[in-house]
Amino acid sequence: MDQLENLVFSCEKYVLDFKFDAGTSRGVLRRKETFFLKASSKYHPNIVGIGEAGPLPKLSIDDLPDFEGQLVSLCKQLTQLNFSIYKDEIFDFVKQYIPESFPSIRFAFETALLDLTNGGKRLVFDSSFVKERRAIPINGLIWMGDRNFMLEQIDKKLREGYDCIKMKIGAIDFDQECDLLEYIRSKYDKGKITLRVDANGAFSAEEALGKLDRLEKFDLHSIEQPIKQGQVEAMGRLCGESPVPIALDEELIGIHTLEDRQSLLKAIKPQYIILKPTLVGGFRSCDEWIRLAESMGIGWWMTSALESNIGLNAISQYTATLPNDMPQGLGTGQLYLNNIDSPLLIESGTLVYDQNIAWGV
Known part of the structure; x- marks a missing residue:
C-alpha cells in the first residue's frame, strides 16, 4: 500500500x-x-x-x-x-x-x-532478519533480586548459550553484586563471555568512581548510566576518568533538538550511547542520534524498553537494517505471562524471526 x-x-x-x-x-x-x-x-x-x-x-x-x-x-x-x-x-x-x-x-x-x-502484516522494516531468518545477537538480561534469584538467572542464561550477559546492579548490596560478577568471571573470561552492567543511575556522583575502580577487575564491556541523568559535568568527568567504558541511557531522554543532542555528547564524551525508540521518540530520532554518535567516534546499540512483542518486533526489524554487529538489548520478549504471540524466538543468545509462526491476535 x-x-x-x-x-x-x-x-x-x-x-x-x-x-x-x-x-x-x-x-x-x-x-x-x-x-x-x-x-x-x-x-x-x-x-x-x-x-x-x-x-x-x-x-x-x-x-x-x-x-x-x-x-x-x-x-x-x-x-x-x-x-x-x-x-x-x-x-x-x-x-x-x-x-x-x-x-x-x-x-x-x-x-x-x-x-x-506494508499491508498490515507486522512488517515494519524489510530485511534478511524477517525474510531469511538472519539472527541478531542479543545480551542476556539479569534482573535485580536477592543473590540466589540473580544466581539462578545467571546460570540459566549461560546454559542457554548467551555469550553476552547484562546484569542490573545498584539495588542489593554492592559487595554481593561484585561476588556475582566474580562468579561469572570464575567460569568464563572476557574471551568467552562479554559482561555488561546497568546501574540505572543508582550511584551517587561522589561514590561512582570508587565503585567503577572496583568493577574494573571484572573486565566489563561497559556500564550503563552509573549516575542519574542531568549531571552533565559529573558524567563528563566520569567518562574521562572511569576504567570501565560508560554508556549513556537515561541521559538521552528529553533531549530533542539536534543542537542539544550534539552539545550533550560533546560535553560528556561517552564511550557508548544506548537507544530506546520508546524513550527517545522513535526511529527518525534514533537515526539522528546514531549519525551524531558515529561522527564523534561514539559506539551505540539498540535496546527495547519493556514493550510487548509488538514494539519489540518493530525495534528488532529496525535494528536489523543497521550496520551494527554488537549484541543488542532485545531479549525482553520472554518477560510476560500474557505477551502477544509472535514469530520472535530466542535461540542460543540470538533473536530470530520465524515466518512459519503466526502472529497472535
Missing part, C-alpha cells in the same frame, strides 16, 4: 503481567500498562497497522496521569484530517503532528503507519 487516504486511528490499553518481580534501582515491576495504536484506511478497513505506546513508569517524559486521554485525543484529531501519505513521508507526518513531548506515541505512530504501508 503506497498511498493511504482518510486514515482512521484508534487505541486500546493492554496490561502486561511479568512472570516474576522485575527489580530495578527504581523499584520492582509486576505489571506494565501499554497501548496498542491501530491505523487503517477508511477504504481498506481490514488492513490494519499496529504500533505500541508504552511509557516506562517513573522514567519516560510522557509517563503522565492523562497519557491515555492524550493518546485518545491525538487519534481523534488525526482521524478527522483528510490527507494522503506516502511511505517516505511517514516520519515527516509524525514529526508534524505528534508533539516531541510524547516520544512513545511518536514511536507508536511511526510503527503503525510503516506496518500499514
Whole structure:
C-alpha cells in the first residue's frame, strides 16, 4: 500500500503481567500498562497497522496521569484530517503532528503507519532478519533480586548459550553484586563471555568512581548510566576518568533538538550511547542520534524498553537494517505471562524471526 487516504486511528490499553518481580534501582515491576495504536484506511478497513505506546513508569517524559486521554485525543484529531501519505513521508507526518513531548506515541505512530504501508502484516522494516531468518545477537538480561534469584538467572542464561550477559546492579548490596560478577568471571573470561552492567543511575556522583575502580577487575564491556541523568559535568568527568567504558541511557531522554543532542555528547564524551525508540521518540530520532554518535567516534546499540512483542518486533526489524554487529538489548520478549504471540524466538543468545509462526491476535 503506497498511498493511504482518510486514515482512521484508534487505541486500546493492554496490561502486561511479568512472570516474576522485575527489580530495578527504581523499584520492582509486576505489571506494565501499554497501548496498542491501530491505523487503517477508511477504504481498506481490514488492513490494519499496529504500533505500541508504552511509557516506562517513573522514567519516560510522557509517563503522565492523562497519557491515555492524550493518546485518545491525538487519534481523534488525526482521524478527522483528510490527507494522503506516502511511505517516505511517514516520519515527516509524525514529526508534524505528534508533539516531541510524547516520544512513545511518536514511536507508536511511526510503527503503525510503516506496518500499514506494508499491508498490515507486522512488517515494519524489510530485511534478511524477517525474510531469511538472519539472527541478531542479543545480551542476556539479569534482573535485580536477592543473590540466589540473580544466581539462578545467571546460570540459566549461560546454559542457554548467551555469550553476552547484562546484569542490573545498584539495588542489593554492592559487595554481593561484585561476588556475582566474580562468579561469572570464575567460569568464563572476557574471551568467552562479554559482561555488561546497568546501574540505572543508582550511584551517587561522589561514590561512582570508587565503585567503577572496583568493577574494573571484572573486565566489563561497559556500564550503563552509573549516575542519574542531568549531571552533565559529573558524567563528563566520569567518562574521562572511569576504567570501565560508560554508556549513556537515561541521559538521552528529553533531549530533542539536534543542537542539544550534539552539545550533550560533546560535553560528556561517552564511550557508548544506548537507544530506546520508546524513550527517545522513535526511529527518525534514533537515526539522528546514531549519525551524531558515529561522527564523534561514539559506539551505540539498540535496546527495547519493556514493550510487548509488538514494539519489540518493530525495534528488532529496525535494528536489523543497521550496520551494527554488537549484541543488542532485545531479549525482553520472554518477560510476560500474557505477551502477544509472535514469530520472535530466542535461540542460543540470538533473536530470530520465524515466518512459519503466526502472529497472535
